[in-house]
Structure formats: structure tokens, C-alpha cells
Amino acid sequence: MKYIIILGDGMSDEPLQELGNKTPMECADTPTMDMLSKVSEIGLAHTIPKGMGPGSDVANLSVLGYDPSVYYSGRSPLEALSIGVDLKDTDVALRCNLVTLSMDDGPYEEKEMIDHSSGEISTEEAAQLVEAVRTAFETEEYKFYVGTSYRHLLVWDKGQVVELAQPHDILGRRIKDYLPADKKLREMMEKSYDILMHHPINTERIKNGQNPANSLWFWGAGTRPQLTSFEEKTGKRGAMISAVDLLKGIAVGAGMMNIIVEGANGRLDTNYEGKAEAAVNALTKDGYDFVYVHVEAPDEMGHQGSLERKIKSIELLDKRLIKPILEGLQKSGEEFRMMILPDHPTPIRIRTHSSEPVPYLLYDSTRPEKHTWDYNEKDSAASGNVIEKGHMAINKLLEI
Template sequence: MKYIIVLGDGMAGRALGELGMRTTLEAAGTPVMDALSKVSETGMASMVPEGMAPGSDTANLSVLGYDPRLYYSGRSPLEALSIGVDLKDTDVSFRCNLVTLSEEEGAYEDRVILDHSADEISSRDGAALLKALEEGLGKEALDRAGYAFYPGTSYRHLLVQNHGTVTELTPPHDVLTRRIGPYLPTDPSLRRMMEKSYEILSHHPLNEERRKQGLHPANSVWFWGAGTRPCLPSFEERTGKKGIMISAVDLLKGIAAGAGLACARVEGANGGLHTNYEGKARAAVQALTKDGYDFAYIHVEAPDEMGHQGSIRDKIQSIEWIDSRLLRPLITGLKDAGEDFRLLLLPDHPTPIEVRTHTGEPVPYLLYDSTREEQGESVYCEKTAAGTGREWKEGYRLIGHLLQEELC
């Protein structure tokens, strides 16, 4: 038996008047998901423990079976694992977004966050701007203060401080379109670096070229997600399953590194709407049917990004492409290879269009077993899943149901 999780990041949402009081998941054309729903178990699962922030970090730990209340030490340290940063026990890691701020206002604190991802800037351009920032701030000055920058993927980068302090910082996607003053760090060093970043990056040649192309300039950094080095027990030791992570984003790769999961490299997988859906399906089929893996975690960031952007059309498109370009070839490939499998499909958290950020409501799940189809629901969406009355209030236990065993 093979085991698969297909995770549509932020795929769930809330009913929208523009869609006739349907969610984007409900409005999307998803014939594969709906066919599975008719012969699967469906229900709801709470992936964000009560009292914890509804982030992809806490939620994806839950989906993998790690209780965030025990294992979560901050988002950025998980991403540090992904890009090979060996955090010391005295280090504090911060996520460093390249963001787009409005440019009409005079004072930095009066500006507004227009885009938390600077139009999903490329990793190459992001790294170039991070290097310019480091040079502008002064490498020697950063070293003396114990700071170091590390390039990541797209707009997602890292700042590490030796002998730092974990402080409460606001994610940029939580304050889109708002004046940033009330949400700036109280730490004077972090705030100064953010203010200086606007001066350094705003008229960088890369950003001038982006403006000419009609793209948002990456004109500031934004620090958040502070934390210390995590310690996750091995997934294989806990479950007896050899697993692989298939994702384009550093957070998921970092969780994989911490849990001892392998990571597949998929050409063209970029964490955006136009990612390589088919390539992810092929990588999973290859891993499960030829490379000796028992478990595959396929993560797609696109619905979450489109939710943050507030685009109904693109969020629906991302869900439809998960259905047609990932799920369909994945299931066909496994069945053609004669593999028996259990597949869990779900979001990690909702990213509703109207708030453009994460929320902590339960999410709909679908659990399909190729060896014993059962009577299910007509379609896969929040409404039908909630109507079953099934709910996993401790969502981190759901993976045990998938694997047909109780995990400690």
C-alpha cells in the first residue's frame, strides 16, 4: 500500500456573493475531486490548534502528524533548514519578505503594503536585491551586529541574528492595504533595516525595470516569523514509512529536512499559479512506483498565493489545475502501475479571498482508498464535508487515519 497527501495550500475559503454564495472550491470545476468524493470518506479537520496563529507552518506540521503545540519553534527556522543554514542554539531566524510598499507617502511608516510577494519576484532577481541590500547596509556593520542574510526562493528570504531575541512580528499578508506604522517591529535594529531597505531598493535598476514592465517593485523588506532551531522526530521512525516531499517552497522543504523526508526537485515548480503541476504528479508516481518510497506529500502553494492576491478567478484556476493537471495524472499513473494506495486531499488552512490572509477554521478533507471504495458525497467542498458530521478536532491525528495506525 502506498500513501499520498495532496495539499492545496489555502484552498479552502468562505462563501462569496460574487459566486452566488459559493466558495472558490465550490465554484471550481473539479471533476476528479468530485468523482473521488463519491467513493471516499470526507469530513472536516482542524489543522491549527486553538490559540495558535493560522500559518502554513503550524498547519502543515499538523498535516504531517506533528502537534504544533509540541514541535513548533517559529516559521523561519524551518525555512532555514531548507536552504542549508545550520542554526546554532543561540540563533534567531527571521523570514525576510521582499514586498511592495506604496510610494506616494513621505514617511516610511505611512506607506501601505500593496503586495507581500512583489508580483512573485523570481529567485534570481530576489537574490540580486538581497545582495544589494546587504551591500547597502554594510557587510562589516551587519557582522558586528550578528546579522546575516540568506537568499531563498522568490520573495522568501532569511535574516539570522546570533544571540537574538524572538519577538512578536506581523506577517505582511495579514496587513495588506493597511498603513504599516502600527505593525512595524518594536526592535529598533529591525525597524532601521526595514526603513533603510526602502532607500536602497526603491530605485535599484532591477526595480526600475520592473516598473517599466508593469510589475510591482520589490522596494522594501519585511521581517516576520521569528524563531529558534526546531527539533522534529524522524517521520520514518514514527511511521515506518519512507517518505518524500514534493514542494517548491522553502517552508515545506524545511519541514521535510527536519522530519527526515527526502525532497524531490521538479523543474518549473515555483510556488506560483503557473507551476509544474504535471511534473509534481510524475515525481510522485516515480517515487512511489520505482524509487521505493511508501509516502509522498505533494504540496501546491498556488491557491494560497491567489487568495493573498485577492483574485477569485486565479484561485479558482489554481484549484482546477490541481484537479486536472495533478490529481488526474497522479491517480492514472498509480493505477496503471498496479499500485494500491490511500490518498488524503485537503488544504492546510483557508485563505479566504475577502480577507486575503490565513484563517483558522477547519478544512475539508477527502480520504480515498483504491482497494475499498465507499459511499461518499456528490462533490468535494466545504459544505458537503461539513455536512457529514465528521471532524478531527486534533488535526495532527488525521495522518494516523490515513496510514491506518495510531501515531504517538
């Protein structure tokens, strides 16, 4: 038996008036998921433990079977693993976003958070901007590392796990109430605006009508994680397919193989077909028992508040990823169990994550069920199936 999780990050949502009180999942044209829902178990999974924030770090650890209340030590340390940074026990890692703040002439603290991703800036452009702030700020105490797109890393030697605001939680707000209490972190953020605002990369981006990456924003502080091996926990040899450093870092910590797919970029135009092919090959040719395929686009569209593009991202997930994976596994003759779910909701209305339970779909190629429901938030709730502890969902998939 082979096993696969297909995760549409932030895919679930709330009923919206402009959609006739339906959700994007209900309105999206998803013939493959519609077909699967008729022969699968559906239900709700609580991926965010009570008292913890609804971050992708917490939620994806949960979906992979790691109880966040036991294993979570911060987001940035997981991302550090993905880019090969070996943290000391005394290090504190911080996510270092390149964000877009308003370009008015007022003081830094009065600026507004316009875009947490700087228009999904390319890694190539971002690397030059990180180099500029590294030249200005790096010391033996503070080290900068390039990640992917707008997502980068600061390692603070003998640092503190300080409380920091997530930039995607404060979109459209003035930043003065969300700046770090730590003077050095705040100073680097403020001075970065002057360095980055006039950098040639941003001058060109503004000229082309793109959001400039004009400030650093630190968040997600944490210490070195200690994850049990996925194979040791489950008896399954696992692989991860994702464009996002966080997921790659979880895979490194869990001893899973990271499968790199050319053109996979965490955006709406990611290489869906490449991910599908890689997943099928991993399970049917390369000896893996389990594959986790992560797609970032629905979450990004939710943060952008783009209803049309969020619906589109769900449709692309269905047509260009789930369908070819399903067909490839069926053609191979392998028996398999497939789970489809989000990690958390990213509602269009609030443009950030929420803690509501997420809809899941569980298909077994050897034991197809017969139902009339569709795969969405409403029908999943009506099914009566509930996974109260999200980290147990994988046990349901693996039947352990």
C-alpha cells in the same frame, strides 16, 4: 500499500455573494475530485490548534503529523533548514520578505503594504536585491541568505524572538502600527526602502508595469527546530514535493527526501505534470512509502484577492496534478490511500489565513465507498466526520 497527501495550500474559503453564496471549491470545475468524493470519506480537519495562529507552518506541521503545540518553534527556522543554514542554539531566524510598499513621498511609517510578494518576483531578480541589502547591513550579528522568489532569511546571532507582523495580514494598511519595536530591525527595513526603490531591478520592474520589491519586511522569528524523524514516527519512508522553502525545511527537519521538480515555482504556472510524475515515480519506482505533494497557488491567489484565479488554481490542481497521480497509481497496480486537503483556508474576502477547519477527502483504492456528496466545505461539514486534532489526520491516512 502506498500513501500520498495532495495539499492545495489555502484552497478552502467562505461562501461568496458573487458566487451565489458558494465557495471557490464548490464553483470550480473539478471532475477528478468530484468522482473521488463519491467513493471516498470526506470530512473536516482542525489543523490549527486553539491559541495558535493559522500559518502555513503550523498547519503543514499538523497535516504531517507533528503536533504544533509540541514541535513548533517558529516559521523561519524551518525555512533555514531548506536552504542549508545550520542554526546555532543561540540563533534566531527571521523571514525576510521583499515586499511592495506604496511609492509616495511621505515618511516610511506612513506607507501602505501593497503586495507581500512583490508581484511574485523571480528568484534571480530577488537574489540581486538581497545582495544589495546584504552589502549595506550584514555584520557578524546579522546574516542574510537568499531563499526563493520573495521569501528570504535573516539570521540574528544571539537574537530575540520578537513579535512581528505577517505582511500578508496587513495588505492595504499603513505600516506604522506594524513596524518592529526592535530599533535595529526597524532601521534596516526603513533604510532598505531607499536602497531598493532605486535599484536597477526595480527601475526595470516599474517600467514593465510590475510591482517593485522596494522594502524588506521581517517576520516569523523563531529558534532551531527539533523534529522527530518521520520514518521513526510512522515507519514510512517519506518524500516531499514542493516549491516552497517552508515545506522543504519541514522535510529536512523530519528526515524526508526533498524531490526537486524543474519548473515548480509556487505560482499558478507551476509544473503540475512534473510534480505528478515525480510523485508516482517516488511511490512506484523509487521505494518511498509516502509522498506529500504541496501546491502553493490557491494560497497565493487568495492573498491576491483574485477570485477568478483562485478558482483556476483549484481547477489546475484537479486536472493537471490529482488526475495524473490517480491514473499513474492505478496503472501501476499499487494499492494506495490518498488524502486531499488544504492546510488552512485563505478566504478571498480577508486575503489572509483563517483558523476554520478544512475539508478533507480520503480515498482507499482497496475499499472504495459509495456516497453522493461532493468534495467541498459544505458537504464535508454535512458528512459529520471530524478530525478534532489535525496532527492525527495522518494516522487516519496511514491506519496507525
